[in-house]
Amino acid sequence: MATDVEIALQFTPRPISEIAEKLGIEDHYLNHYGRDIAKVDLRALSHNDRQPGKLILVSATTPTPSGEGKTTTTIGLGQAFSQLNESVCLALREPSLGPCLGMKGGATGGGYSQIMPADRINLHFTGDFHAITSANNLVSAAIDNHIYHGNKLSIDPRQIVWRRVMDMNDRSLRKIVLGLGGKLQGIPREGGFDITAASEVMAMLCLAEDAEDLQQRLDRTLIGFTYDGEPVYARQLEITGAMMALLRDALQPNLVQSFEGTPAFVHGGPFANIAHGCNSVIATRMAMQYADWAITEAGFGFDLGAEKFFDIKCRIANLDPDAVVLVTTVRALKMHGGKQKNALESEDLSAVKLGLGNLDKHIESVVLFNKQPVVALNRFATDTDAEVAIIRDRCNELGVAFAETTHHTDGGKGALELAQAVMGSVTQNQPFKPLYDLDLTVLEKVRAVCKQMYGADDVAFTKEAAKDLQLVEQLRLTHLPVCIAKAPSSLSDDPLLHGRPRDFEVTVRAIQINSGAGFLVILTGDILRMPGLPKQPAANKMRLLKSGVIEGLE
Structure with a gap:
């Protein structure tokens, strides 16, 4: 199978001015970074008075080392909308060098659903970071x-x-x-x-x-x-x-494109496990202002990025998604059902069934915000029809729309079923309902997220966290929303608890005041805001070839 780099070499980006023209952005608003990338002047937002397009949020079940392909699905979905001749624009986060050179590798999609130029986007891009x-x-x-x-x-x-x-x-x-x-x-x-x-x-x-x-x-x-x-x-x-x-320049969103020429604003990159996990409000608004459909994503699982998307970003920016996509894979549900990473390619119906609890919880969480999700099954070549049928049947049982996708191997064509399901779901969604009111105490807000979103029994504050809470009260900042930092690999604050954990308590060890951002960072478990490199980081596999192509950035 061809690598992402080998696939990328099959495509020649269109001049970015053509992509901007496709959206209706005038050339004098563009600040070119070569032929393929441009920053867009913020005046382009205020000088366009068209009705904003519909907003689609893409999130996922709890991440596993096997990879769920949330960004790849987001890009594939955008390409599918383009194939249906719909006006569409993506709004994605910028990759961080840390994960690119560490464990995760690149973050520009995969297979035939990528944004480009991937090497520049993954490494330095326009210098925003x-x-x-x-x-x-x-x-x-x-x-x-x-x-x-x-x-x-x-x-x-x-x-x-x-x-x-x-x-x-x-x-x-x-x-x-x-x-x-x-x-x-x-x-x-x-x-x-x-x-x-x-x-x-x-x-x-x-x-x-x-x-x-x-x-x-x-x-x-x-x-x-x-x-x-x-x-x-x-x-x-x-x-x-x-x-x-x-x-000054970092505040301007970056315009690039997918393999199939779908426009994409890539701007801002907070992690969802230790920050609020969403791209910039400016880029999201720009995508909505220049397209009938704007597709954005929220990092890691729905319990992290998407919860913060609703309770922080939507509340602050007065946004409300018209549709929600929940990405999952057979492989991920097998791992949540107890299967080891090195044994995911063989059929195991019982492991899929055991892992359904994780999908169930995330579906319930979407409904908590007054939304009806579309479950997108990102299908891998080793998935069997019987395994896929188990997930489809569960979605039918819950009355949730389901679509199987093959956008990794087929590009936009492989996500047409998902695109049609998403368009059909728009009428089912009501205005979103926040998980908590801002006039609640900080403890009540944290408890609301932990109990309703994670399924915890309760919350425990350490002595240090209790002192931090007193400081928040002293500064009269209790009205701020909470941004909970926790392990991304589990619904709990214990990264080793997979599936749908029950009978657990979330431990809050500290609170950091982000008065400028306008939220309180709640540190739980052993979560750290500076990751470390793995034993074999992705950087070990990277090479700059004589052709100028970067090998191993995947």
């Missing part, structure tokens, strides 16, 4: 510089909550000591790094409506506390203007 990293670390440098030069604001080095970031998996930087080397090197203090995708600057850029909104978010960002316990905000360092300068 680097701009976000620089803006974040400018704050860190300004904090330490302010303390070094007299500390007029009386910032307590022991109470600085702002952390440095980098777009790489590096476990050794999670906790560090700064300022060693003598008097001229600064004030020694503890610090650390998160991955750029988990940074608050990334979240702020992705949730901002425009440049003015982003400026306001940066200004109100909490960075630490004084010796007297008073909060200190980024605006007090007088560097948010410089942050805006660094983020």
Whole structure:
């Protein structure tokens, strides 16, 4: 079977100006990054008064190492809409270098359902992640510089909550000591790094409506506390203007295309397990404004990215998806039924049946938001008809639409059944209902998500988390939504509990205040905001060939 790179070499991207013209975006709004990529000026959004298109959200059952193909399905679905002569545009997240070089590999789809140029999108792209990293670390440098030069604001080095970031998996930087080397090197203090995708600057850029909104978010960002316990905000360092300068181009969404010429805005990349897991509001609005159908995705399983899509992004941006797609695979349900990864290619009807509990829970979770999902079975070559029939029968039993897809091998043609099912589901969906009201206490919000979305019995706060909660109450930020960071491989906070766990409690160990982004990050279990590389990272397989082609970026 051909690799993704070999398949990609079969396609020649159309000039990006043609893709923009297909959407109706005038050329003077484009900032070209070569022939195949362009940033789109934000004025293109305000200067278009057409009725916004319908919004389709793609999510998935709980991820497994076998891969569910959510992004590939999103792209295949978009190509299917194009084949049906529908006006469509994708709105996807940007890949992070950390996972690309670590365990996951590239994040631009697969097979015949990819966006291109995949190598540039996966590696550096238009520099958005680097701009976000620089803006974040400018704050860190300004904090330490302010303390070094007299500390007029009386910032307590022991109470600085702002952390440095980098777009790489590096476990050794999670906790560090700064300022060693003598008097001229600064004030020694503890610090650390998160991955750029988990940074608050990334979240702020992705949730901002425009440049003015982003400026306001940066200004109100909490960075630490004084010796007297008073909060200190980024605006007090007088560097948010410089942050805006660094983020000027990064705020503009990136326009690319799929193999079949379907337009795609790829912009912003927060992880769903440690951040809010959705592409930018600006890119989503741009896709809706220039197409009749906008297709977006929410990271990892429905319990992570999609819950935050509804409770954070939709609430903040006043969005409401018209259809929801829930991606699953026979392989994933086998693993949730107890099958080992190295034994997924042989038929096992009992394992599929045992794994159905995970699918059932995610379907129930979609309904909690007042939506009716379409289950998309991403079919692999080793799946048997009998295994597929079990999943189809369960969906019929639950009264849920089901579509089998082969978009990986057949491109848009392989997702036509799914596209028709999605269009047919639109009339069944009512306005979405948030999982919790914002006037509830923080504990009640966390409990609502953990009990209703994960199936937990209850929530337990550690002593540290209880202190964090008191601080949230002291700063009068209890009205903010919650962004729960937890293991992506399980509905629980224990990554080893697969299927549909029952009789468990979620442990909250800390709360991080993201006052600029406008939510509270709830850290559960052992989740970390700086991943590490696996024993054999994907980077070990990459090579730059003499032809200029990058091998192993899949």
